[in-house]
Amino acid sequence: MSIHRKITDSLARNRVEFVTTVPCKQLAGVIDLLTSDDRFLHVPANKEDEGMGLCAGAYMGGKRAGIIMQNTAIGVTINALVTLIQYYNIPLPMLISYRGEVGEKVACQVEMAVHTKGLLAQLGIPTYHFHRPDDAEELDGILAHCFMARKPVAILMDASFWGGAK
Amino acid sequence: MIRSDIIRSILPVIDDALVVCNIGLPSQELFLHGDRPANFYMLGTMGLASSIGLGLALAQKAPVVGIDGDGSVLTNLGTLPTIANNVASNFTLLIIDNGSYGSTGDQPTYAGQKTSLAAVARACGCNHVVECRAEDTARTLRDALDGGRMTVIVAKCDSGNVPVPVIDLDPAVIRHRFMQEVVRRNAE
Ligand SMILES: [Mg+2]
Numbered sequence: 001m002s003i004h005r006k007i008t009d010s011l012a013r014n015r016v017e018f019v020t021t022v023p024c025k026q027l028a029g030v031i032d033l034l035t036s037d038d039r040f041l042h043v044p045a046n047k048e049d050e051g052m053g054l055c056a057g058a059y060m061g062g063k064r065a066g067i068i069m070q071n072t073a074i075g076v077t078i079n080a081l082v083t084l085i086q087y088y089n090i091p092l093p094m095l096i097s098y099r100g101e102v103g104e105k106v107a108c109q110v111e112m113a114v115h116t117k118g119l120l121a122q123l124g125i126p127t128y129h130f131h132r133p134d135d136a137e138e139l140d141g142i143l144a145h146c147f148m149a150r151k152p153v154a155i156l157m158d159a160s161f162w163g164g165a166k
Numbered sequence: 167m168i169r170s171d172i173i174r175s176i177l178p179v180i181d182d183a184l185v186v187c188n189i190g191l192p193s194q195e196l197f198l199h200g201d202r203p204a205n206f207y208m209l210g211t212m213g214l215a216s217s218i219g220l221g222l223a224l225a226q227k228a229p230v231v232g233i234d235g236d237g238s239v240l241t242n243l244g245t246l247p248t249i250a251n252n253v254a255s256n257f258t259l260l261i262i263d264n265g266s267y268g269s270t271g272d273q274p275t276y277a278g279q280k281t282s283l284a285a286v287a288r289a290c291g292c293n294h295v296v297e298c299r300a301e302d303t304a305r306t307l308r309d310a311l312d313g314g315r316m317t318v319i320v321a322k323c324d325s326g327n328v329p330v331p332v333i334d335l336d337p338a339v340i341r342h343r344f345m346q347e348v349v350r351r352n353a354e
Contacts, residue, residue: 018225041224043252045217046244053214054248057186057221060206060345062352065221083210084218088341 003162004029006136007095012039014143016066016093018058020044020051024070024097026162031068048073049080056090064147066093071100071116071156072109081123085152092152093143098129103159120154127154130161167300168326169262170195173233175304176260183229183258183311184348186219188212188238190269192262194330196233203343204351207333213242216259220249223257228351229311230256236263236277243286249318250291258310259318260303266325284320292318300324 001009007030011019020043021031034042041063045051048069055065073096085092099106100113120127126149128142129135139155146153167175169192177200186206187193193207206222208215216239219232239245239261249259265278277283284297294315298306300323310317333340 018221043221043224043248046248047242049211049214050217050242050244050248053211053217053242053245054221054224056214057218057223058225059221060218060341061222061225061348062345063225065225080211080214084208084214087210088337090341 003133004033008033008037010139016064018063018065020054021068022048026097027068049077052077052080055092056084059090068095070097072112074116074119081152089150091147091150093146094154096154096156098156098158101158103164125152125154130157167323169264169323170328172262172300172303172321172323174199176307179304179308180231183231185231186215187233188215188235191327192233194333197333198330203347206344207340209337213238216245223254226348226352232259234261237267237275240275246287246290253316255315257316261320263320264323264325268327272325287318
């Protein structure tokens with residue numbers, strides 16, 4: 001089974017029905033699958049903080065929601081994370097393409113990668129780093145934990161995880 | 167008429183709707199004049215009321231009114247293409263356009279100058295966009311809710327504020343009682 005399919009199946013098993021995305025090259029496969037999978041309502045966002053608003057609304061409407069984005073988005077979304085998602089105790093799994101790690105070809109991506117974990121730690125956001133393809137097995141537990149705790153969680157998925165760091 | 171007059175005028179109209187209200191004075195005015203569990207007050211995060219409203223409308227059946235401002239829509243302008251392309255027939259976005267950032271001291275916005283938010287919404291692909299005068303807002307909102315199709319209303323009014331107290335509810339309480347109300351309205 002493809003890594004993309006493992007991710008969408010895990011989301012569905014955990015009753016995530018509403019997904020918003022801002023694309024990244026590493027996420028293309030997952031976004032393709034989501035769009036054609038009628039287990040999900042996929043609403044592409046123009047910016048990640050807008051996506052977090054959509055997710056907050058969907059969650060309050062009774063649908064578990066998640067966001068798929070690149071780690072550069074952490075820089076865009078700190079205010080939304082703190083004053084909406086965390087302040088109102090809204091669960092939000094963030095499936096994050098972790099650009100700028102080993103295997104990266106675009107030097108500028110490294111600039112955000114070196115801050116990614118520090119920013120998430122500063123925000124008190126539980127953070128999981130998927131490095132090997134088998135790490136996807138942990139996603140079920142992480143999603144359950146997220147909705148139990150009613151907190152945002154970050155799942156950082158690097159180039160090695162996606163199989164692109166060869 | 168100023169924004170606070172509009173908010174008081176629409177209270178009888180929004181009875182059957184879930185309301186997501188913009189940060190700052192709009193939420194404080196709605197809280198003061200018509201608090202109820204079906205109101206979701208934004209205490210932070212300028213710009214996301216329309217996004218929260220759309221997500222809510224797409225996720226469940228009850229009618230949703232997003233009360234937004236010109237400054238907040240300008241700060242999250244990407245919301246209008248998303249609204250246009252993900253049509254929720256139970257969603258009405260009411261933009262109270264006083265041409266200023268009211269909550270921060272009435273600094274002028276571009277919506278009060280050369281930029282027409284109604285024209286922007288149409289250009290983004292929103293099919294039903296109505297611009298109205300402040301005094302026609304309640305009637306226009308009633309028509310939109312009765313129409314059963316996604317509508318963006320731009321209500322033009324004067325800038326200006328009246329003193330209102332801050333909202334003394336805990337955010338988790340606002341969210342919790344709102345979600346209970348969502349469940350109740352969807353069970354009806
Ligand atoms: Mg204004």
